[in-house]
């Protein structure tokens with residue numbers, strides 16, 4: 001009995017000791033990076049954190065044109081730190097303790113950059129005294145959206161092909177698909193969707209929150225598997241986990257672009273303000289109630305002319321899936337270009353001044369559709 005107790009206490013003491021040693025002795029964990037070749041590009045971006053625990057190097061530059069890749073590199077080797085042109089912190093991976101080395105060894109002529117792709121509702125973890133911001137928010141110093149519409153000069157799209165793709169209609173008879181893994185969110189999107197289903201609108205939900213077994217994993221988001229799964233549906237639920245200014249993620253871009261669906265979103269104005277053309281999506285809050293919305297969708301699913309009107313934008317625009325593939329609109333490519341051409345002199349005591357504010361979000365946007373509100 002006594003022996004067990006002593007052992008337990010020893011364990012606890014040992015864990016405390018290891019934690020404290022770890023906090024005080026580690027500058028930053030660069031052991032993973034020692035094998036990286038020295039960065040010999042003329043523009044060097046030093047990454048002070050990972051990206052959700054992963055190396056930021058090198059996949060974030062693989063999106064850029066060759067020209068950019070020739071002069072710009074991402075590095076995390078300690079010897080490159082002094083020569084860096086910028087130091088980037090990914091907000092989710094930032095912690096005061098792990099990052100303090102970068103602040104005590106700071107060279108103030110080198111801009112420190114805070115980067116986030118999360119909404120203000122799920123991300124408020126920022127270091128102070130940053131120089132630049134990078135995010136999907138169009139007020140960021142480096143605007144890094146998840147995607148955007150771009151005018152093209154191509155000849156007419158064959159919209160008939162899209163209709164044929166849809167005519168294969170999903171086995172269940174549903175015209176709407178949703179792939180979702182975050183079931184409970186403050187904007188209560190799941191409850192709104194469940195209410196639509198209760199009204200009789202057929203929706204196939206895949207993923208962690210879905211009833212049918214999931215066929216493609218979320219990590220396979222660009223695979224043929226998802227194309228085969230989603231493209232037969234006419235509509236796709238692209239309601240974000242938070243209703244925030246400019247917060248339009250790959251759930252919108254990937255599906256409208258690669259799977260030829262009409263996205264269903266929550267707040268119309270958020271999308272129009274972000275420069276998304278009208279009649280490329282359908283917004284729930286455009287309708288007086290869910291019954292009206294349901295009738296509209298059911299009508300549209302049966303009426304080819306009406307349905308294809310929501311694809312006509314394809315004759316004018318193409319979509320740049322910034323996170324998907326070759327795109328100089330990727331934040332890191334823009335950062336390379338900016339670091340080469342501009343001299344930054346800016347600073348934020350708190351990087352949240354006029355950026356990434358909770359006031360940019362309205363989590364109650366869809367509450368009027370719920371019974372208890």
Ligand SMILES: *[C@@H]1O[C@H](CO)[C@@H](O)[C@H](O)[C@H]1NC(C)=O
Pocket residue numbers: 037038040
């Ligand atoms: C830069 O490094 C790469 C790979 O580490 C090497 O192939 C290349 O020759 C180097 N360029 C210069 C100019 O040193």
Ligand SMILES: *[C@@H]1O[C@H](CO)[C@@H](O)[C@H](O)[C@H]1NC(C)=O
Pocket residue numbers: 082083107108109110
């Ligand atoms: C700070 O960075 C600038 C620009 O890279 C460099 O010229 C200067 O020597 C650096 N200062 C220190 C103290 O390392």
Ligand SMILES: *[C@@H]1O[C@H](CO)[C@@H](O)[C@H](O)[C@H]1NC(C)=O
Pocket residue numbers: 303304305306
């Ligand atoms: C189909 O939609 C078009 C365009 O919105 C409309 O003019 C037409 O009357 C609709 N057809 C039917 C059968 O409802």
Ligand SMILES: *[C@@H]1O[C@H](CO)[C@@H](O)[C@H](O)[C@H]1NC(C)=O
Pocket residue numbers: 108109110111112129130131344345346347348349
């Ligand atoms: C970055 O911000 C710090 C602290 O806010 C400031 O002292 C420094 O001059 C700024 N550096 C640049 C390059 O803007």
